[in-house]
Amino acid sequence: MSIIVDAGGLSCPQPVLMTLNKIKEIKKGKIIIKVDSNTSKENVSRAAQSQGWDIDIQEQETGYQLTIKKE
Amino acid sequence: MKKNYFSTRWGIIGTGCLIGVFAALLQKMGNPANMGICVACFERDIAGAIGIHRASVVQYMRPEIVGFVIGSLIAACIFKEFRSRTGSSPIVRFVLGVFAMIGALIFLGCPWRALLRLAGGDGNAVVGLSGLVFGIWVATLFLKKGYNLGRAQETHSAAGWIMPLIMLGFLVLMFIFPQIQGQGKSVILFYSIKGPGAMHAPLIISLIIGIVIGIIAQQSRFCTMGAFRDLILFKQMHLLSGIIALAVSAFIVNLILDQFHPGFANQPVAHNLYLWNFSGMALSGLAFALAGGCPGRQLFLTGEGDGDAAVFVLGMIAGAAFSHNFGLASSPKGIGHYGAAAVIIGIIVCLAIGFTMRKK
Numbered sequence: 001m002s003i004i005v006d007a008g009g010l011s012c013p014q015p016v017l018m019t020l021n022k023i024k025e026i027k028k029g030k031i032i033i034k035v036d037s038n039t040s041k042e043n044v045s046r047a048a049q050s051q052g053w054d055i056d057i058q059e060q061e062t063g064y065q066l067t068i069k070k071e
Numbered sequence: 072m073k074k075n076y077f078s079t080r081w082g083i084i085g086t087g088c089l090i091g092v093f094a095a096l097l098q099k100m101g102n103p104a105n106m107g108i109c110v111a112c113f114e115r116d117i118a119g120a121i122g123i124h125r126a127s128v129v130q131y132m133r134p135e136i137v138g139f140v141i142g143s144l145i146a147a148c149i150f151k152e153f154r155s156r157t158g159s160s161p162i163v164r165f166v167l168g169v170f171a172m173i174g175a176l177i178f179l180g181c182p183w184r185a186l187l188r189l190a191g192g193d194g195n196a197v198v199g200l201s202g203l204v205f206g207i208w209v210a211t212l213f214l215k216k217g218y219n220l221g222r223a224q225e226t227h228s229a230a231g232w233i234m235p236l237i238m239l240g241f242l243v244l245m246f247i248f249p250q251i252q253g254q255g256k257s258v259i260l261f262y263s264i265k266g267p268g269a270m271h272a273p274l275i276i277s278l279i280i281g282i283v284i285g286i287i288a289q290q291s292r293f294c295t296m297g298a299f300r301d302l303i304l305f306k307q308m309h310l311l312s313g314i315i316a317l318a319v320s321a322f323i324v325n326l327i328l329d330q331f332h333p334g335f336a337n338q339p340v341a342h343n344l345y346l347w348n349f350s351g352m353a354l355s356g357l358a359f360a361l362a363g364g365c366p367g368r369q370l371f372l373t374g375e376g377d378g379d380a381a382v383f384v385l386g387m388i389a390g391a392a393f394s395h396n397f398g399l400a401s402s403p404k405g406i407g408h409y410g411a412a413a414v415i416i417g418i419i420v421c422l423a424i425g426f427t428m429r430k431k
Contacts, residue, residue, distance in 0.1 A: 009222030011159065011363050011379075012297065013304060017214060020305065038152050039292050042078045047305060062225075 005033045007040060008063060015040040016047045019068075023051055028070040036063030075150075077290035083309060086291040087316030093280045094187050094317075095324035097135075100272035104330070104339035105191035107321070108135055108284075109184035110366035111175035111355075112340075114384070115391035115400075116268050117241065120261050123388070124395035127255060128266025132245045134274050136370065138281015140238040143289035143374025145282070150290065155231030157378030160220040163424060164362050164379050168386020169393060170417035171358035171366065176391065176400040177351025177410050178202070179341055181366045182295035182359070185352065186314060188341065190321035192333035195341055195348050202349035206356025207299045213361065213425035214304065220363075220428060223379055231376025234384065245274070267340050289371045296356065296365035340403060347406045347414070354417045361424055 005022050007015035015035050022031050035041050041057065041064045048055050053068040076082050094107025106112055112129075119130030147153040175181045178199045180188060185203060188196035210218075248257040255264050263269040271277065287293075291313070298310035325331040335343045342348070359365050362383050364372060369387075372380035394400040399413040407413075 009156070009159070009224060010219070011223065011377075013214065013300060013363070014219060016305060037154065038075065038150075042075065042292070046309060047307070050307070 003029070003031045005031060007044070008034050008036045010040075012039060012043055016043050019044050020047055020051070023048070023053065030067065030069045033066040033068065034063065035066065041066065075290060077287060078292055080309065080312060082291045083293060083313035084316040086287050086293045087313035088320040089287060090183075090284055090293070091187075091190065091317040091320030091322075092324050093284060094183075095190070095321045095328065095330060097272045097277065097280065098330060099328050100276060101270055102272050102277075103267040103270045105188045105193055106180070106184055106267065106340055107187055109180050109187070110136070110370065111172055111181035111387065111391075112179075112184060112267070114366070114387050115172070115176060115394070118388045118391040119263070119268060119395070121241075122259075122261050123392040125261075126395040126400070127261075127268075128263050129268040129395070130255075130261035130263045131268040131271055132241055132260060133271070134242065134245070134278035135281035135284075137238040137242045138278045138283075139285040139288070139367065139370040140235050140374045142282035142285020142287075143371040144235045144285075146286040146289040147375035152289075153231065153376050155226045155228050155376040155378065156223040157226050157230060158221075159223040159379045160428070161379055161382040163220055163428065164383040165386035165389070166420065167358040167362040167424070168383040169390035170421060171355050171362070171383075172387040172390025173394050173399055173413050173417055174351045174354030174358065175366075176394045177406055177414055178348050178355070179401050181355070182314075183317075183365070183367055186295070186318045187321055188338070190318050190331075191325055191339075192331045193338040193341055194333070194335040195338060195343050195345075198345050198348040199352040202352030203356040204299050205349070206353035206358075207296060207360045208303055209353075209422075210357050210360030210425065211300060211304045213429070217429040218361070218425055219430045220379075223377075226378065228376075230378055233378070234373035234381035242278070285371060285374060288367065289374060292368075293371075294365050294368035296359040297368065299356075300360050342401055342403055342405050344405060347401065347410065350414050350418075351401070354414050354421065357418070357421045357425075361421060
C-alpha cells in the first residue's frame with residue numbers, strides 16, 4: 001500500500017513539513033502527496049528534489065497528486 | 072504541464088530586484104524616505120484615510136496596497152490560480168494580524184520596510200531584522216511541534232472576490248473624494264497635510280507599480296517571512312534570495328539617487344530604541360510566521376481568493392487603529408505610552424496560540 005500524505009487545504013509550510021517528515025521517517029520508497037494549490041505543488045517539489053527524490057506530478061480535479069520516489 | 076518561470080530561483084530574484092528598484096524610485100517620486108513601500112505603514116495609512124484612527128500625520132489611501140491585491144487577482148485569473156477558500160481559523164488570523172501590526176508600528180515598519188531601511192543606511196534596521204528572525208525562529212519551534220491552524224475549505228467563488236472588491240471600493244472612493252490641497256478631509260476620506268501620510272508619489276504611478284508588483288509577486292510567491300522561516304526550518308535559500316535581491320537593488324538605486332545615509336540617529340520615520348526595535352519586530356515575526364505569510368504575501372493571497380489571508384489583512388488594519396487610538400504606536404520620538412505593555416501582551420497571546428493550537 002502506498003504511503004499517502006494528504007495536505008489538501010493546508011497552506012505553507014505545512015505540506016512541505018509533512019512531506020519532509022515522511023521522507024525522514026521512511027528514508028526511501030514511494031510517497032503520494034495530495035496538494036490543492038500551485039504554490040504547494042512547487043514548494044513540495046522543490047523540497048523533495050532537494051532531498052534527491054524523483055518526482056511525478058499529476059493534475060487532478062481538486063489539485064495535484066505528487067508521487068515522489070527514491071530507490 | 073506549464074512551467075512557472077517566476078517561481079524559479081531567477082524568478083524570485085527578479086521579483087526582489089523589481090520591488091527594491093520600484094520602492095527606491097517611489098521614494099524619489101514622493102513616498103516617505105526609507106518607506107518606498109511598507110505594507111504595514113501603508114495599511115496603517117489606509118486605516119487613517121477611512122478614519123478608524125485619527126493620527127492626522129498618517130492618513131492616506133495608499134494605491135500601492137490596492138494595486139497589490141488587484142495585480143495578484145489579475146495574475147491569479149490569467150494563470151488559473153484563483154481559488155476561493157476560507158475556514159482555517161479566521162478569528163485566530165484576525166488576532167495575529169492585529170498583533171503583527173502593533174509590533175510593526177513599535178518598530179515602525181514591516182519586514183519590507185526593514186529591508187528598505189537597511190538599504191537606506193538605517194542601522195536600526197539590523198536590530199529590527201534580528202528581532203524578526205528571532206520571532207520567526209520561535210514560530211518554527213511551534214511548527215515543528217505540530218502547530219497548525221487547520222485546513223481551509225473551498226467556498227463560493229464570489230467569497231474570494233470580497234477583498235479585491237473592498238480594495239477596488241477604496242480606490243473608487245479616492246476618485247470620488249480626491250485630495251483637496253491643504254485640507255485634511257475630503258468629505259469622508261482623510262488626507263494628511265503633513266507628516267509621512269502627506270508624502271506620496273502620484274496616485275496613478277503608485278497604482279500601476281502596485282499592480283505590476285502584485286502580478287509578479289503572486290506568481291513568484293515572494294514572502295519576506297517565508298524567506299527566514301524556510302531557511303530555519305528547511306535550510307532552503309529560495310525565498311531568501313528574493314529578499315536579498317530586494318535589499319541590494321534598493322541599496323544600489325539609493326546610492327545612485329543620493330538616498331543612502333548611513334547611521335543610527337535621526338533616521339527618517341524611525342527611532343533608535345534598540346530593545347523596542349527588536350521586540351516589536353520579534354512580535355511581528357512571530358505573528359506573521361504563525362499566520363503563514365508576511366504582510367505583502369497575505370495581500371497577494373487575498374488576490375487569489377484566500378479568505379483567511381483577507382481576515383489577517385483586516386486584522387492588521389484594525390491593529391493600526393488600536394495602535395494609534397490606544398497610544399501604542401511609536402514615532403521618531405520613541406514608543407507610544409502603552410507600547411511596551413502592548414508588545415508584552417502581544418507576545419503572550421501569540422505564544423498561547425502557538426502552544427494551544429497544535430495537532431498531534
